Amino acid sequence: xxxxxxxxxxxxxxxxxENTRRNAVLEGNLSEVGYSxxxxxxxxxxxxxxxxxxxxxxGADTRATDDMVVADKxxxxxxxxxxxxxxxxxxxxxxxxxxxxxxxxxxxxHALSTGRPPLVVxxxxxxxxxxxxxxxxxxSSLIVGGVDVTGSHLYSIYPHGSTDxxxxxxxGSGAASAISVFEDRYKPDMELEEAKQLVRDxxxxxxxCDLGSGSNVDLCVITQAGVQYxxxxxxxxxxxxxxxxxxxxxxxxxxxxxxxxxxxxxxVDESVQLMDTQ
Amino acid sequence: MTSNSEWRxxxxxxxxxxxxxxxxxxxxIGSDSRASMGxxxxxxxVINKVVQVHDKIFCCMxxxxxxxxxxxxxxxxxxxxxxxxxxxxxxxxxxxxxxxxFCYNHRDELSAGFIVAGWDRKRGPQVFQVSLxxxxxxxxxxxxxxGSTYIYGYVDAKFKPGMTREQxxxxxxxxxxxxxDRDNVSGGVVHLAVVTESGAERQLIPGNKLPMFHRI
Numbered sequence: 001x002x003x004x005x006x007x008x009x010x011x012x013x014x015x016x017x018e019n020t021r022r023n024a025v026l027e028g029n030l031s032e033v034g035y036s037x038x039x040x041x042x043x044x045x046x047x048x049x050x051x052x053x054x055x056x057x058x059g060a061d062t063r064a065t066d067d068m069v070v071a072d073k074x075x076x077x078x079x080x081x082x083x084x085x086x087x088x089x090x091x092x093x094x095x096x097x098x099x100x101x102x103x104x105x106x107x108x109x110h111a112l113s114t115g116r117p118p119l120v121v122x123x124x125x126x127x128x129x130x131x132x133x134x135x136x137x138x139x140s141s142l143i144v145g146g147v148d149v150t151g152s153h154l155y156s157i158y159p160h161g162s163t164d165x166x167x168x169x170x171x172g173s174g175a176a177s178a179i180s181v182f183e184d185r186y187k188p189d190m191e192l193e194e195a196k197q198l199v200r201d202x203x204x205x206x207x208x209c210d211l212g213s214g215s216n217v218d219l220c221v222i223t224q225a226g227v228q229y230x231x232x233x234x235x236x237x238x239x240x241x242x243x244x245x246x247x248x249x250x251x252x253x254x255x256x257x258x259x260x261x262x263x264x265x266x267x268v269d270e271s272v273q274l275m276d277t278q
Numbered sequence: 279m280t281s282n283s284e285w286r287x288x289x290x291x292x293x294x295x296x297x298x299x300x301x302x303x304x305x306x307i308g309s310d311s312r313a314s315m316g317x318x319x320x321x322x323x324v325i326n327k328v329v330q331v332h333d334k335i336f337c338c339m340x341x342x343x344x345x346x347x348x349x350x351x352x353x354x355x356x357x358x359x360x361x362x363x364x365x366x367x368x369x370x371x372x373x374x375x376x377x378x379x380f381c382y383n384h385r386d387e388l389s390a391g392f393i394v395a396g397w398d399r400k401r402g403p404q405v406f407q408v409s410l411x412x413x414x415x416x417x418x419x420x421x422x423x424x425g426s427t428y429i430y431g432y433v434d435a436k437f438k439p440g441m442t443r444e445q446x447x448x449x450x451x452x453x454x455x456x457x458x459d460r461d462n463v464s465g466g467v468v469h470l471a472v473v474t475e476s477g478a479e480r481q482l483i484p485g486n487k488l489p490m491f492h493r494i
Contacts, residue, residue, distance in 0.1 A: 160345075
């Protein structure tokens, strides 16, 4: 029987909560001197998912932020879990990345163990149990979507370990902007092109209205037939051309008076240094 | 208008109003459907807080959604085993007891309260409140969650022993509506479940079909 990776084995490395106490002390010491500890890079992010007629569409923006600086203009936030299951990750970039990679391995081992293709609910259950175990310290908010033998499913998982099963979902800092687009225009059983447009519009709302989201829209369409990963599906925020000219013609400002005062400069010291230019 | 975005790192809380009433033939259980983050953002407007833990036993969740879901899943698992070992459907008191065991043993780490209600062969319909620290109290009717504070007066005044199933349903619906109208973290639709000897039946009342209590 193949064993799945159990992140909660007696700690031989990796997560050890003893450090949180030390970090808190260090943070206090640093702030006294006026510095602050380096912050983990978050993805800012707008991620979204919907169920449509033939399956699931996941969407994400591509900006990763480091506080107020864009650290990565084109990062991938839609992660592979299984051939028929993908996962969007928001929150702390490293947490989302590593969590989804761990789940991908677990799901493959589980599928080999059971001899069946993986179910979306399996991924969700394993993710929520792991995140709950870490009590929200793993800061990843995830949207898991896929098509399995029981149909197409979409789940959201919050950092503390709660889950929601809904036909449309948004997460991340741009969630509020994106959900408004969905609430207005979502209909059950939409066609593929209409659904892709809706997800694109929702992510675009996040890109424009949220500072933590930006750059391109990535889409991932999952159906019974397979997966279409559309990286860079749309680039709504391209740099525009300036409308006006800020140069003025010479002579625009009239010169009224002119006074020239030459500065007397004397050579005080002269030294020559030869350069070896062989 | 607030510009702070602390709600994004807040845990999802169920806000909540939950209620359960016992009548002669069964129990009526109800909840609202709102999950909020930091009291500012509704993360889900349609969650069902009335969870079936066994064929004729339901529980309502309140408090931190992650804690409530984790405990509920653990209770479903343990109750299932218990029922298989006993070779018969479990008692409502057993469900409440298992729930209490989790809540009490982990009372420092958890932040969730429950109502356990259902029907069993030994004592018929029962309603238990399993609160935050693990206290279990059996009552004729009980309310819970943040929205319950607004309806204590209503339920105390309106409850009468010996109500019929229809009266219990309207009592529950009215109480939930009044709480949802006043509490900002309760809202959405009303989820109901009726459990009797013959089984369990779920109902959903959409927001626009709820009773109106005032004209604005």
